[in-house]
Amino acid sequence: MPLCFPRQTVLTILSRFPRPADTLEQKAREYLQAISAQEADALWEQLCMRVLLSPVYLEALWPDVCAQHPNMQQLVKGLREQLWVPATMAQVETSSAQWVLEQGDADQPDTLMHQLLSYLSSANPVGDSSFGFLARYYTWRDLVVTQLVAPQRTELLDRVFSLLDMQNKHWGKPYCGGYAYQGYARIGLAGVKPTEVRLQAYGFTSWLKPAMSVLEIGCNNGFMAIELARHAGSVDAVEYNPFLVEIGRITAEALDQRNVHFEVADFSSWAPLKRYDVVLSFANHCTIDGNLSVEFESFVAKLWHLTNEDGWLFFESHNVFGPGAGTAGDDGDLDHKFDIMERYFELVDSKMTKAFVPSQDVDKLFVVLRRRSQVLPAVQRRMNLHEARKHYSYQGQPFT
Numbered sequence: 001m002p003l004c005f006p007r008q009t010v011l012t013i014l015s016r017f018p019r020p021a022d023t024l025e026q027k028a029r030e031y032l033q034a035i036s037a038q039e040a041d042a043l044w045e046q047l048c049m050r051v052l053l054s055p056v057y058l059e060a061l062w063p064d065v066c067a068q069h070p071n072m073q074q075l076v077k078g079l080r081e082q083l084w085v086p087a088t089m090a091q092v093e094t095s096s097a098q099w100v101l102e103q104g105d106a107d108q109p110d111t112l113m114h115q116l117l118s119y120l121s122s123a124n125p126v127g128d129s130s131f132g133f134l135a136r137y138y139t140w141r142d143l144v145v146t147q148l149v150a151p152q153r154t155e156l157l158d159r160v161f162s163l164l165d166m167q168n169k170h171w172g173k174p175y176c177g178g179y180a181y182q183g184y185a186r187i188g189l190a191g192v193k194p195t196e197v198r199l200q201a202y203g204f205t206s207w208l209k210p211a212m213s214v215l216e217i218g219c220n221n222g223f224m225a226i227e228l229a230r231h232a233g234s235v236d237a238v239e240y241n242p243f244l245v246e247i248g249r250i251t252a253e254a255l256d257q258r259n260v261h262f263e264v265a266d267f268s269s270w271a272p273l274k275r276y277d278v279v280l281s282f283a284n285h286c287t288i289d290g291n292l293s294v295e296f297e298s299f300v301a302k303l304w305h306l307t308n309e310d311g312w313l314f315f316e317s318h319n320v321f322g323p324g325a326g327t328a329g330d331d332g333d334l335d336h337k338f339d340i341m342e343r344y345f346e347l348v349d350s351k352m353t354k355a356f357v358p359s360q361d362v363d364k365l366f367v368v369l370r371r372r373s374q375v376l377p378a379v380q381r382r383m384n385l386h387e388a389r390k391h392y393s394y395q396g397q398p399f400t
Helices: 007-014 023-034 037-052 055-061 063-068 071-082 089-103 112-122 132-149 151-170 195-202 223-228 242-254 296-306 334-344
Strands: 213-217 234-239 260-264 276-282 307-316 345-353 364-371
Touching: 007 023, 007 112, 007 132, 023 132, 037 055, 037 089, 037 112, 037 132, 055 063, 055 071, 055 132, 055 151, 063 071, 071 089, 112 132, 132 151, 151 242, 195 223, 195 345, 213 223, 223 234, 223 242, 223 260, 234 242, 242 260, 276 296, 296 307, 296 334, 296 345, 334 345, 334 364
Parallel strands: 213 234, 213 276, 234 260, 276 307
Antiparallel strands: 307 364, 345 364
16 A cells, blocks of 8 residues: 655644745745645655665654664665665565555554654654754754755755764764754755854845955854855865764765865864954854863964954854853853953944754854954953843944
């Protein structure tokens, strides 16, 4: 009996935490409502094959089942390996098809797909400190969207999730329950922080010029750097995590974005060969995974040396509502930090930006600064964190 697309259930799931500015997601909703039952069922079968025959997606979407039945992933992995052997190919194809038919039937209560859709339809992410629900929710959302309206991106997305899986197994302390921290609507990946919407909130992309050079420190999976490379002359992006750097590289290659360069490096010891017109430090003056912890003035002084005369620093905070105790991810002491920062850079403007996911993230402060021609021995600080936290728009026009 053929599989049937549980259309209404999937639409309900996609509507729980929508991304209104994501055109692919909107197209996926519209397409799913418009196509015939026959077309939808064919797409569901393709999606089930893509998911249920992948050890990576099995673990990402059904972590509890995989933990309870450790042989399941090995069996699926064995099927994929044996598919290359001529003598076993026909039997493997038959076994794979039977597995997909059994577990892809969303109407049967004991199947993997029924279990997943029930969970994603009803579970509450609030209070989930491990990010477990949202990691599964957005992974499923990405798979559905690309399968429906961006099939040309499925191969790239599968490679991205494979690298995230390798990171989870071999790197340690992954962000966001192992899901992507940065999202990129161009490739169908929601992410915790959607790159295009995030840049729109910051408001500086139209101000960038083709002659400008940009450096991003701690570029994560590189989507911000790739998007900025569409507006600037060149972008260099530095990241300590090699799995995330590889995601950036394969994405830039897939999008034919050639003016962005990625480098695996520890920023604390990295020695660049040039200065830049714009330097980006987005929540990277220390990192919550513990991979970067530099004394703050040393960090700021290095940023000053990396920036061209009259160049710009765009700085994003960690949690400005924290207690200011000096722990990683706590920028409740930002006034004290800016006693140092403003000796090196002039504060131009700032604004708060909203978190993009329903839990496990906080609103951040985005700050625009201009490099001083020389470091001042003392300065009257302009940053007032108590006031800055109130404003979700710029007080002036920093990019005119």
